[in-house]
Structures are given as C-alpha cells and as structure tokens.
Amino acid sequence: MxxxxxxxxxxxxxxxxxxxxxxxxxxxxxxxxxxxxxxxxxxxxxxxxxxxxxxxxxxxxxxxxxxxxxxxxxxxxxxxxxxxxxxxxxxxxxxxxxxxxxxxxxxxxxxxxxxxxxxxxxxxxxxxxxxxxxxxxxxxxxxxxxxxxxxxxxxxxxxxxxxxxxxxxxxxxxxTMTLPIEVTRHTAVDALCHAVESYLNAQASAFSDTVALETIRLIGSCKDALMSGNITEEDREKLLIAASSGGMAVAHTGLNVVHAMGHQLTCEKEIPHGRANGSMLVEFISWMGKHETMRAVEVMTAFDSDLTSFKKFMDKVVPTPETFTEEDIDLFMKNSIVNTVKDNCPGSFTRDDERQIYMNALVNKKRKYTEW
Ligand SMILES: [Fe+2]
Known part of the structure; x- marks a missing residue:
C-alpha cells in the first residue's frame, strides 16, 4: 500500500x-x-x-x-x-x-x-x-x-x-518579488523538473502523483507570464507553492535522470542548476513517451501543452546558448551518475539512451518532435 x-x-x-x-x-x-x-x-x-x-x-x-x-x-x-x-x-x-x-x-x-x-x-x-x-x-x-x-x-x-x-x-x-527574471525562470523550471521527474518515476504512488500533477498545473498556469517576463504577485504565489509541492513529490519518489544528467552541466560547465536540468527535460519527456505513453501525455496535458509547444516554451525560458561538442558529451558520460537513479526510471534507460538525449538536447539541438 x-x-x-x-x-x-x-x-x-x-x-x-x-x-x-x-x-x-x-x-x-x-x-x-x-x-x-x-x-x-x-x-x-x-x-x-x-x-x-x-x-x-x-x-x-x-x-x-x-x-x-x-x-x-x-x-x-x-x-x-x-x-x-x-x-x-x-x-x-x-x-x-x-x-x-x-x-x-x-x-x-x-x-x-x-x-x-x-x-x-x-x-x-x-x-x-x-x-x-x-x-x-x-x-x-x-x-x-x-x-x-x-x-x-x-x-x-x-x-x-x-x-x-x-x-x-x-x-x-x-x-520572491525582487528576484531577477532569469533566476525566476531557472528556478521555476527546476521546480517543474522535480514534479515531472517524480510523476515519470517508478517509485510514484497515488499520493505523489496528486502532488506532482498539481505542481505541473500550477507552473503551467504561469507559462505565459514566464515567457513574457510580466510576472504578477499572484503568479509569484503560485510558483512559490509549486516549488514546495514539487519538493513534496520528490521527497516521496526521489529524482530521476533529468537531474542526474543536468548535474554534469553544472559541475563541468557551471550552468545554473535549473537551466541545466531544463535543457534535458524535453528530451526526457520525449523518451518517456515511448515507454510510459499515457503518463507522458498526462504531463503535457497538466501543463496545457504539447511537446512541440513545450519545446518552444523551454527554448524561451531556459535557452542553451552554449556550443557543445561530442567531446563534452564523452566527458558527461564518463562522469555519469545516472546509475544512482536508474531504479527510478520506468523502462530500461541505457547508456545509449543517455548519450542520445545529450546529443539531441545539446549538440543537434533537435527541434521537431512527434506527438504520441
Ligand atoms: Fe533541482
């Protein structure tokens, strides 16, 4: 139970x-x-x-x-x-x-x-x-x-x-009213990653699902504000509650491969935590769509989006302007900590999957997605 x-x-x-x-x-x-x-x-x-x-x-x-x-x-x-x-x-x-x-x-x-x-x-x-x-x-x-x-x-x-x-x-x-827009965006995306990684997680339960989905909905209701930078006090309140409820979801399930992979970008390239994780998120959801299709669809529905629009949102709020090479990906793969969260990932997440996600997100900067 x-x-x-x-x-x-x-x-x-x-x-x-x-x-x-x-x-x-x-x-x-x-x-x-x-x-x-x-x-x-x-x-x-x-x-x-x-x-x-x-x-x-x-x-x-x-x-x-x-x-x-x-x-x-x-x-x-x-x-x-x-x-x-x-x-x-x-x-x-x-x-x-x-x-x-x-x-x-x-x-x-x-x-x-x-x-x-x-x-x-x-x-x-x-x-x-x-x-x-x-x-x-x-x-x-x-x-x-x-x-x-x-x-x-x-x-x-x-x-x-x-x-x-x-x-x-x-x-x-x-x-949080005095936070610069960039920090507001990065931290909101971090909270979104927590909720998505908790929902698309082998340890998820009805309790964590409820909290995670509501977190995704709350952040989704602020997506226009996050894109435009015109963030009201009401939006700030929603984002603050979402941050704490995202934590509650993760407290139950643990994190998933998005944070494990984003960790390398922060450690090796000093990319801020939220943006680093955000750069992995679209590819992770796309990958999950092949293994847990319904749950991936539910994530996008809760965010009131589809994968193509979600990619546009993420490119706006957490762009990845850096240029990465295959050598960078080799370094991330060498120091990988994905095995520490592998049990949380539904489906069998392989080393090839990890490399492909890095390549799509950082080198090829893939922009077109097939909806499920
Ligand atoms: Fe985080």
Missing part, C-alpha cells in the same frame, strides 16, 4: 512570519543562516529579526553562504553553533542556503568527521530547522535531501535522512 511522509509544517501567505510567530520560534538562541543579499533585499531577514526580538529570542547571523560554500565551511558552522549554544536554525534564501542550514543543524548536535554525514545515521536529532525560501524552485524546504559541495567545488553530493526534513517552512511570495 502506498504511504506518504512529509512532516514539515507549511505556512503560506502575505506576512505569514509575523502572523505565526510560534511556528518560527523553537528555542532561546537561534542561528540565522543566509546568503549575502537576498535575505536582506527581500525583507525576509528583517521580518524574522522583528519576531525574534519581540519574543526576546537571542540570535546570531551567518550571512556568508554562496554557491561555493563547501563541506568544511558547513562543518565549521555546525561546530560554531554547538559552541554558541544555538538551539534552532532559521535558513533564509535559495536552495544552497537552506541546504547549508539543514546540514549545519546535523553537525551542531552530532560530533563526527565531516564526511560521516553521508552515513545518514545521526545518533542525536539535528537542531530544528525553519526555512524561509526567497526563490521559488529548490524544494529543499519540504524534503529530507541535502546537497552539498565537497571541498573540490566541482563535486557535489547529496544525503538524505527523515531527520533532515525542515520543522516549518514559511512561504511569503513578497520575498
């Missing part, structure tokens, strides 16, 4: 932090984890500080997270939190920042070597983590997964534990 587990309390809507202070506060001494800018520019940091100060909660701020923040820095942050006596964590930012908050919460309560976090066995429960996303894409605010850069920043590796689900997540779309 299918089962579903998602223990994170979700609070959404305008001013939700100030309306639900008790859901934000889980101790007497907080560590706030942020990146350099978005927490301040969005107004989220000030809202959090206001609530903590009104309730006499001490806090420290670690505001140095960047895309280069690696495991040694996160480990040091966890040790600092233990020395400070921090008893809960609030992460404000995009996926990397939320993941740093989640990983440092593990180190803060468990004395271990940095790489032991990948054993996914923590004798002491991590500190409670509250997430305040300032982008709409990551899904880290509703999953048990954490992705970290190793000290070689070209290597990123994830771990998962049910103890790493955030305790609460605050979804206030005002915090």
């Amino acid at each position: 299918p089962k579903y587990f998602m223990p994170t309390m979700l609070l959404s809507g305008r001013n939700c932090i100030k309306r639900h202070p008790r859901r934000l506060i889980h101790g007497k001494h907080c560590m706030i984890v942020t990146g350099r800018n978005s927490a301040v520019i969005s107004g989220a940091l000030q809202d959090v500080i206001d609530v903590l100060e009104e309730n006499d909660v001490k806090y420290d701020i670690y505001n140095s997270v960047t895309s280069l923040t690696g495991i040694s820095e996160i480990y040091a942050l966890g040790n600092t939190m233990r020395e400070n006596g921090n008893d809960f964590v609030i992460g404000i930012g995009g996926g990397t920042t939320l993941d740093v908050a989640k990983a440092s919460a593990v180190y803060a309560t468990n004395v271990m070597e940095p790489m032991e976090i990948y054993n996914e066995d923590y004798p002491v429960r991590p500190l409670k983590v509250v997430c305040v996303p300032t982008t709409a894409g990551t899904g880290s605010d509703t999953t048990q997964y954490v992705m970290m850069s190793l000290d070689d920043i070209h290597k990123r590796r994830s771990f998962k534990s049910n103890k790493c689900f955030p305790y609460a997540t605050f979804l206030d779309s005002r915090y």
